[in-house]
Amino acid sequence: MSVETIGGIDVELNEEGFLLDPSKWNEAMAVELARREGIDPLNDQQWKVVHFMRAEYEAKGAGPSVRVLGKTSGVTIKELYQLFPKGPAKLAAKIAGIPKPRGCI
Amino acid sequence: MHRIVILGAGTGGTLVANRLRKVFFPDEASIICVDQDDRHVYQPGLLFVPFGLSDTEEIVRPRGRQIHDHIDYRNTTVLRVDVAEQRVFLTDDVELDYDVLIVATGCVLAPEETEGLTGPGWMEKVFTFYMPEGAAALAEKLSSFNGGRLVVNVVEMPIKCPVAPLEFCFLADWYLTERGIRDQVQMTYVTPLDAAFTKPVAAKHLGGMLKERGIELVTEFNTSEVDGEGGRLISYDERVIDFDLAVVIPVHNGASYVTASPGLGDALGFVLTDPHTLQSLSSPNVFALGDATDLPVSKAGSVTDFEGEILVQNVCDFLAGKPLSASYDGHTNCFIETGFSKAMLIDFSYDVEPLSGHYPSAVGFSLLKESHLNHLGKLMFQWIYWHSLLPGRNIPGIHSDMPLAGKQGLTNQQKEEVLR
Secondary structure: OEEEEEOOEEEEEOOOOOEOOHHHOOHHHHHHHHHHOOOOOOOHHHHHHHHHHHHHHHHHOOOOOHHHHHHHOOOOHHHHHHHOOOOHHHHHHHHOOOOOOOOOO | OEEEEEEOOOHHHHHHHHHHHHHOOOOOEEEEEEEOOOEEEOHHHHHHHHHOOOOHHHHEEEOHHHOOOOOEEEEOOEEEEEOOOOEEEEOOOOEEEOOEEEEOOOEEEOHHHOEOOOOOOEOOOEEOOOOHHHHHHHHHHHHOOOOEEEEEEEOOOOOEOOOHHHHHHHHHHHHHHHOOOHHHEEEEEEOOOOOOOOOHHHHHHHHHHHHHOOOEEEOOOOEEEEEOOOOEEEEOOOOEEEOOEEEEEOOEEEOHHHHOOOOOEOOOOOEOEOOOOOEEOOOOOEEEOHHHEOOOOOEOHHHHHHHHHHHHHHHHHHHOOOOOOOOOOOOEEEEEEEEOOEEEEEEEOOOOOOOOEEEEOOOEEEEOOOEHHHHHHHHHHHHHHHHHHOOOOOOOOOOOOOOOOOEOOOOHHHHHHHHO
């Protein structure tokens, strides 16, 4: 766990870089979190996914998996991988400031 | 008279129907149980079919015969549920009104959702042992397999019995060794997870066991396409894995009527369920258990059995107008077949991950460790399933709450709980 200043606010991140308190998130923070992952700047489609992840998290308490994202976000899975290479659900969750999607078991 | 309708006559539907029938006299409650076919598959047995250790006839029995007297069992298809009207719509314009509805329709395989999976090469070079026909076809293929690249791929979670694909690897290692061709087979386990399994302690053990057996582990591989003809698995991030024989576990969805019933399920058709009371989030008189739920637990028979005990208590409380008294803790246990007549056992819950030690108490089956006794436990379970679990009898020493006694590496707080 570490404390860092992102988007002008002091926040706690876990060892994988996920925000510990999703309520502290703001759009400026998303821009900075995306830059750290090599996405600079976020384009419209990427923002669309980030906002969708936030909304899902706020409604259901958990971020969606890639397959659910592909079925419900209006962005296909192939596009999601172009927008967020190496794992859209995980990366978009990190930028959206919500917990890593749980690996259902 | 209470009207109870149960959708699904698999593990969950059957054991709950039989348990409820013991609680209520026929003049106190009517129990209707619906399923679309009459083939009850002992699903843990599917794992053994590809290696000639079991066959499909041995593991399939008529559903109706597992269901006790005074339960109205119907072979028909569910079209949708209207939760607000408390009504189930079946084919041929049949409608069922209920006071309590129990959803136990499990999940369905959706191989057609992965590009190419059911295309050229399906059931020739690409198989799944998650259904009886696939397991039988794979048995035939494996018996004449003379070497090459064998790939086992989980397309995406959730799947039924998340340890089964690993068990398949361990058994294949044993089987190919027995056939004297293990050194001619290159084995690879390909998973979308970031380790061999989800729970960290068990993932480390299981990952180590793959390594010991010379099975390569490829993680974070999200399959976008299976090219059966060319023998290639392709991921969304454009990695390619070549194979001569692929064993693929397709994506799973909930039953299709769930998606057609507003409010009942999520985007994949799994029923939105309270993790403790097992009530559907759509309505307090709808309950769900087993593979049909969206709960963060394994889709496994042990889970369904533990949930069944809780669910029956809560249905009784609900019908009596009392607060629900039973709460599910996420208790799961699985025997993991590891080959060469040995098996391992893991036991865990929502809050406690799989630990080493013994189950169900300080004496018993060893946890997270291979033993012959565990293997016998796994084989014995088939008898228990038909004769004790489905009829709804309590299995001595086995309870729905996860036991802490016998487990090593507990936190102080957990130890206090054991002593209490």
